[in-house]
Amino acid sequence: MRTVLSFFMIFLFYASSPYVAQVSEALDSITANQSIQDGGSLVSAGGTFELGFFSTGLPSRRYLGIWYKKVATMTVVWVANRVTPLADSVGTLKVTGSGSLVLLNANGSEIWSSNSSTDARNPVAQLLDSGNLVVKDVDGTGSGFLLWQSFDYPTDTLLAGMKMGRNRTTGFERYLTSWKSIDDPSPGNFTYKIDPNGFPQSLLRQGSVVKFRSGPWNGVRYSGMPNLDPNPYYSYEFVLDDDEIYYHFELLDSSFISRLVLSSNGIVQRFTWIDRTQGWTLYLTVPIDNCDTYALCGAYGSCKIDESPVCRCLTGFTPRYSQEWDILDWSHGCVRKTPLDCGKDIFVKYPGVKLPDTGNSWFNKTMDLQECKEICKKNCSCMAYSTLDIRGGGTGCLQWFGELIDIRELNQNGQDLYIRMAASESDLLQSKQTKQKLFISLAVSFGVVSLCLVLTFCILQNKRKKMKHLKGDNSECQKEDLELPVFDLGTVAIATNNFSEENKLGEGGFGPVYKGVLEDGQEIAVKKLSRYSRQGLHEFKNEVLFISKLQHRNLVKLLGCCIQEEVLLIYEFMPNNSLDSCLFDQNQRKLLGWSTRFGIINGIARGLLYLHQDSRLRIIHRDLKAGNILLDNEMNPKISDFGSAKCFVGNETEANTLRVVGTYGYMSPEYAIDGVFSIKSDVFSYGVLVLETVSGKRNRGFCHPDHCHNLVGHAWRLFTEDRSMELVDELVESYNTAEVLRSIHVALLCVQQCPEDRPSMSALILMLGSDNELPLPKEPGFYNERKLLPESTFGHLVHSPNEVTMTSLSPR
Incomplete structure (x- = not known):
């Protein structure tokens, strides 16, 4: 009996000891007699979440937080002392007798508190399986009154x-x-x-x-x-x-x-x-996308991501300052063409839109749409109305007062908005809408017919088999209508100084590219289809069918085309040229600091995510390389050149081609060898691009005195030897070590041999933007050491300005 009693007393002692809370992963709660010190933790009953101390970039900064325990270790979801980190690993969390959580440093000073003091009798802090840290005043039945919870302080x-x-x-x-x-x-x-x-x-x-x-x-x-x-x-x-x-x-x-x-x-x-x-x-x-930018088009302006430019005034409105509007400054918005006359005003329906800013609005949950209209009509300050709740045919009333801001046209799930207009606009609006529809139909028909004639002529000039190939390549993706503004050839010729050599920026598979300046001062880049280009027709078709449908801050914008005598594509001009012109030039490379490079790495990733997942079409770029990344005036990256791109429809994730088009050093093994391409092919190319951005060196042609690997192989060797920081460009003076190491780690995950092992772009963006633990990469593709051959060995291939582009050859 004494032995049993002694054992029971010892058990009670340890069960109530704060030391147990520090070391036992089974505990999900502590009382006022217990505490947790750095190295100890609480784990929710189901093992889903853990509360404890952690560090991020600097080990000297310690935080108390909650993270996932069961699935993704150290995905932090809540931080207590985010304003005041602990300066060392001596921190203590405790529950006060009055029911407050307090965090103490090594000196016993309070650096964070829940400030939930009350007349608690038996306060208990508990980590729930929902991730909520709660403090309760527990009674004798085990239930309790809630004093504080972390869910209230996200x-x-x-x-x-x-x-x-x-x-x-x-x-x-x-x-x-x-x-x-x-x-x-x-x-x-x-x-x-x-x-x-x-x-x-x-x-x-x-x-x-x-x-x-x-x-x-x-x-x-x-x-x-x-x-x-x-x-x-x-x-x-x-x-x-x-x-x-x-x-x-x-x-x-x-x-x-x-x-x-x-x-x-x-x-x-x-x-x-x-x-x-x-x-x-x-x-x-x-x-x-850009149309999600708040008030991009100003008051009474509407944004449509499928158009270029994306902003236009609503029907019945005109730019407030036409000169600024013409140079794509839409911030001042639009004004009415005809002033309102309250007693005679009408309401015009604008379908399929994102409803405008409701900061200055009024609503009623019980009215129907007709009642809503009548009330709005009687109030001269009411500028628009709409249904509040779209379920069950629609109920409720939502009314706007003041200017209508932040409207965009949606391709799906848009709503109807009824805007107050002058009665004199009624007939004009209906007539204009009819004329617009007729004009658009004729313009599109004419444009498509003209384009087909140009393409057919060029195809016949370049052999009948070319025409057969183009016909055989008509997928579901290519059934999209063309929606491109058409430029006059004379206007483009004047802008480019008649396509002079002084204005020539370079040349690719499509043909030469020229810089131009339009009459309004807008700088443009003009791609001109070469009459001698074997791949130019295919590239032109892809550019028109794909990039005209794509709008994203990290994709180059196609402004329009010209199909008069010459076949031209007109783009926004990128003042800082391509990434390879900066990255691989000894002088320009110095201008690329680490923050700029990391921004480029993230920007390219966001652009690829849009192509692979978020765009209307599911696009595989197939020729992602430094030469196809353009940089704007703020060094933001924009993916360009969709001549080799392919579109997937439905649930397709992989395809095979006999026409392998790409660039040595960037192509994935399965694509280069077997012609199999997928979104994981782009991921491989992206991984190579990240390593080049970090190191300032090309993958192809890379030489090292200790081995004969390319840049990917060199990065892999350094990673396995825990020497990854040696890969950093010697011209980068300062950098964030954690960002550098994470970038290299992510890049090596991208260039793994098997496509199934490579992350998706969505997972990849998460990896770059968090401090989650990353999986270990497997051996990269093309890892075998190669024997370097003289450059002349590759002389039979078609050269682009900076790289070698490979395509399958057709018999003449």
């Missing part, structure tokens, strides 16, 4: 069950704040919160400047997020009642893991965990 992540919004009675607000950088969890410059003014909507701000607006909730989704569709894995809801305004989501499948994150560069991303790949996959992102 950092950059919204988990299932969390609310983003505010209490309308107390004014208490929950919102996301970005990390300062990927390795600095202190509050960054971006916030994502619900604006309660008018009808509530979510706003993404950089400082005080609005960068993106979700649009109002329409009962199914946010008006400005048409891709937010119901799914079987999680539900989402927007709640607006007398007490609260908030958005939240709930998991419908307990095995499904998802989180919403505001990244340090101001992008809202939803990630889902994929067990098969053991990684996070990007499911949704905003903003997604």
